[in-house]
Amino acid sequence: MSSVQDIEIRDSAARAAQAAEELQDAQGEKMVLNMGPSHPATHGVLRIVLELDGEVITKADPDVGYLHRGDEKIAENMTYTQFIPYTDRLDYLAPLANNVAYALAVEKLLGIHDKLPPRCQYIRVMCAELARISAHLLGLGAFAMDTGAVTVFLLTFTEREKIYNLAEAASGARLTTSYTRIGGLFRDVPPNWCDQVRQFLKEFEVALAEANTLLTRNRIWVDRLRDMGVVSKEMAIDYGFSGPNLRGSGVNYDLRKNQPYLCYKDLDFDIPVGSVGDCYDRYLVRMEEMAQSIRILYQCVDKIPGGGANTTHEPVNIPDGKITLPSKQKVLSSMEELIHQFMLVTEGVNCPPGEIYFGHENPKGELGFYINSRGGGVPYRLKIRAPSFINLSILGELLPGCMISDVPVVLGSLDFVMGESDR
């Protein structure tokens, strides 16, 4: 039984076309890799959907929102003072800075943010700078650990423990301090707090020098960070960067100098600005910012009104019964203070109708609060302008072209925190 078999012999052009198609299939297959929310190098719950061509990333799509807790809706149902603990947990690496930012925003709405007692201003500046050191240390430690340099992590955590001790002495809690109140602070610092700060600064200078020796001129570190994730000046401004990321790209803008608040006008410090805008520049800016913070802190402990132990009994709260809680003895003995206490606790600080925006130089960038008030003690709308949220939007443009092993480097250098990004 014979069977007919069709054999096709194509000409060379057809064969070439067929071969090219097969090659395209083999080469053009891109892998979609999910760098999931539960990942050691994503600094929190960030999900990035990467499209890879071999090792090189062709598309990156960050997916945020895994820590969205509804802070802004909660704020519409809380008085201004009741919202202070929620601000701790925004950038949980530097809670003191968030507290200062929020208190200043509400005080701007009240119109008293430049009328704070000087001692209060100095303590708030010290808190903000300690928070800056703390946040940069952890950012640096986690960044170094993700790229492989594990020693730096333990070094920075030892120094952070000292900052936690200081925060605990001042406010009672290590991490979630809730230290500031509208119109002042929760309480004055203990008498030997400034000496403890001085002691910490002496030890911290040594540790910072040690971290510098370990990393800054380290061959592997420089090779991994140089020319990686370059953000030009125009791109940085266009994408809404702020803080060390913006300064690393060459823009000399720091809210402490350009829109001064508290007592920063009286303090002498420099702003480090990068030149290239790569990861190494951002790292150097952060290291130098910590050195400048040490400088600011030394000046503050020397210049604080009343001295470390407040021997001249300077106030730390605005003496207005409608804003600050009166002292307990007065509340229990005098009618007027009792009424003030009652009104402040049940109805909150009575803010005038209007809207303000206040931006504060947080370690991660510019933390801004937009408060829209219709009178009363509860905001009508509170929007948190989170620097990490805005810094993350550049990932879709920054990551393509890098290799997978560069992703932890870029993420670490951008230094974001998801609690702030997702609110």
Added chain:
Amino acid sequence: MSALESANQLKAKFGDLISEPAEFRGEISVQLADAGKIFEAALFAKQTLGYDFLVDITSVDNYGEDPRWTLIYHLRSMTANTELRIKTHVGEEKSEVPSVLGVWRSANWHEREIYDMMGIRFSGHPDLRRILMWEGYPYYPLRKDFPLAGKPTDLPNVAFTKPAPLEGGPFVTVPGSGDAIGREPRVRNPEE
């Protein structure tokens, strides 16, 4: 130039669309009467007035008033170190505003978040999808008629939500309710 001068220049360019600049706590804000013109206003602000930095875009829900949505654009000029606020209103039926992504690229995620939280659409946005909640979540959480506890939803294999136990609602004062009894923080039943 100062913020007041920029506001006046904006008013000179767009005429009746821009209101008189208002000042509160040192901040200048202007109102744009037609939300459809926000792209032109933003482009003018960036190219001519030098407002190259978009600080924030905020949305406010004026529940019970018309127009329901207010969009607030905070602009900053890095070179002159001044800030300006442009406010515009959108009605609930339309709920759509042109996107300013072409002017500042940071508007991308701001607008996605406003779409996610309030439900205002941005025409011309290339990738308008939810950012903080998941795709397929049926509600817009930051609206005033959406309760804080949330509503139950279920999207199989993606996410579910259950209302949080608030035991009668957030115990907070309602400012402006007249007498002290109206203002005290207590359980509020929906009939009140």
Added chain:
Amino acid sequence: MQTQSDYAYDSKIEGDIIVTRVDAALNWFRANSVWPMPMGLACCAIELMAVGASRFDISRFGSEVMRFSPRQADCMIVAGTVTYKMAAVLKRVYDQMPEPKWVIAMGACASTGGMYRSYAVLQGVDNIVPVDLYISGCPPRPEAVLDALMKLQEKISKMPLVQDINIVKTLSGKNQS
């Protein structure tokens, strides 16, 4: 000094051979090398990192290796707020862990939702995974986390080898009907 314990021994008397029960030995191994999988979501993750750092050393309890891969971990420490968006991911990661596994809910947010009573927060991670230990605090002090680890070790050391009596019955042929 006499210690009453199943697996204490005096090498002068008993030599280099220990006689004990399988339960006791297995539980001793498991308890003293609990490898945590840090599901570090929010602020509690920072305190968890502080527990792992040099001041509150977690490695003296055998738990230094924070394995981020669920396949290599015993105990998932849920540290931080669990949102509904993250819940599905968390359940998937928990399912990938091999038996025996334990869950520690660290902090107020993981235990009950904490101070976030809102539309987006899961009110307690025990809605999706079975929790063995709850640590209260916002965030809990690192000493509290170490105390919880010690309580977990106690719980593990009391774990019977045969946990499901039906397995025994099936194996011994008694549960045929």
